Amino acid sequence: MFRTAALTAARVARPAVASAVRAGVARPAFVQAVPKVAAFQAVRFYSAGGHLKKDEVFSRIAQVLSGFDKVNDPKNITETAHFANDLGLDSLDTVEVVMAIEEEFSIEIPDKDADQIHSVDKAVEYILSQPDAN
Amino acid sequence: MSALQAYRHLMRAARVAFDGDNRTLTAAYESIRRGFRENQNVPANDPTIAPAIAHAEEVASFLRSNVVQGRKDGETYKLRIHQDTERGDNDTIKLGNQTIKIGGEQKCCSA
Numbered sequence: 001m002f003r004t005a006a007l008t009a010a011r012v013a014r015p016a017v018a019s020a021v022r023a024g025v026a027r028p029a030f031v032q033a034v035p036k037v038a039a040f041q042a043v044r045f046y047s048a049g050g051h052l053k054k055d056e057v058f059s060r061i062a063q064v065l066s067g068f069d070k071v072n073d074p075k076n077i078t079e080t081a082h083f084a085n086d087l088g089l090d091s092l093d094t095v096e097v098v099m100a101i102e103e104e105f106s107i108e109i110p111d112k113d114a115d116q117i118h119s120v121d122k123a124v125e126y127i128l129s130q131p132d133a134n
Numbered sequence: 135m136s137a138l139q140a141y142r143h144l145m146r147a148a149r150v151a152f153d154g155d156n157r158t159l160t161a162a163y164e165s166i167r168r169g170f171r172e173n174q175n176v177p178a179n180d181p182t183i184a185p186a187i188a189h190a191e192e193v194a195s196f197l198r199s200n201v202v203q204g205r206k207d208g209e210t211y212k213l214r215i216h217q218d219t220e221r222g223d224n225d226t227i228k229l230g231n232q233t234i235k236i237g238g239e240q241k242c243c244s245a
Contacts, residue, residue, distance in 0.1 A: 092170055095142050111139055 052134070057105075057127045061120060064100045068093075082119040094118065105133040137183070140190040141170055147194040150218060151201040162197075 058079055065087070066074045072088035083089045083097060098114050105127055109117070117123050127133045148162040169190075176183060199220040204211040215221075 090174075091138055092141055092167070092174070095138055096145070099142065099145055111142065114142065115138070 052105075052128065054124060054128060057124050057133075058120070060104055061101060061123055061127075064104050065097065065120070068097060068100065078120065079124070080119065080121050084118065098123070101127070105130070107133050137170070137187055137190075140187045140194070141166070143194040144190050144197075147197040150216065151197040152203070153214075155203060 062077045065071055065077050068089075070089055070093050071077065076086050076088075078086070081087055083094045084091070089097065094117075095114075098109060098117050101117075101123055102109050107127075107130055109126070113126060117126055144166050145163065148159060148166060152159040152162055173183075173186060198218045202219055203214045205214070206212075
C-alpha cells in the first residue's frame with residue numbers, strides 16, 4: 001500500500017517538476033548539488049570502520065597533556081615521552097593523566113591496564129587497541 | 135591494594151557522585167589530591183599506610199553508593215539515582231528491636 005502511494009506521488013510529482021524546468025524556474029540547488037555517491041555516504045553505518053588514526057590519537061593525547069599544568073615543558077610532549085622521566089610527573093599525576101585520557105576517548109581503562117601506561121606511546125598503543133575508543 | 139589504585143578509585147567515585155556539578159567535583163578532586171599529597175612522603179612500610187588506604191577505599195565506595203545528587207525542581211527535588219546507588223530493601227525492619235551488626239556474624243534474611 002505504501003508502495004502504490006509512493007508511486008502515485010512520484011507520478012504526480014514528475015510532470016510538475018518537468019513543467020517547472022520548462023518554464024525556466026530554477027530547481028532548488030540542493031537537488032542537483034548532492035551527487036548520488038555523496039548522498040549515500042552521508043549515512044554512516046554501524047559497520048563502518050570508525051578506527052582512530054595513530055596521529056589523531058597522539059595529537060589528542062598531546063592536547064590533554066598540554067592542558068595539564070604539571071607538565072614541565074610542553075615542548076617535551078613527544079610521541080615517546082615518558083610521563084615521569086620526560087614530563088616530570090609523579091605517580092599520582094600519572095593516574096590523573098590516564099584518567100583524563102580515558103575521558104577524552106570516552107572509555108574506562110581497567111586498573112591492571114591503567115597501571116601499565118607510563119608513557120605517551122603506551123597510551124597511544126592502548127587507545128588504538130580499544131575498538132570502543134572514539 | 136596500592137595507594138595509586140585507591141587514588142584512582144576515589145577520583146572515579148567522585149566523578150560518579152558529583153557528575154555535572156563542576157564546583158563540587160573540582161572541590162572533591164582538590165581535597166582528594168591534598169589528602170594524598172600530605173602523605174606522599176610516608177615510607178611504604180609505615181604502619182599507618184594500610185589503614186589510610188583502607189579509609190580511602192571506604193570513602194570511594196561511600197561516594198559511589200551512598201551519595202545522591204538532588205536538583206530542585208519547583209517544589210520538589212529530583213534525585214539522580216544511578217546504577218551504583220545502594221538500594222536497601224529494608225528487610226531488617228522485620229527483625230524487630232534486635233541490634234544488627236552490619237557485616238557481622240549474625241545472618242540476616244536470605245543471606
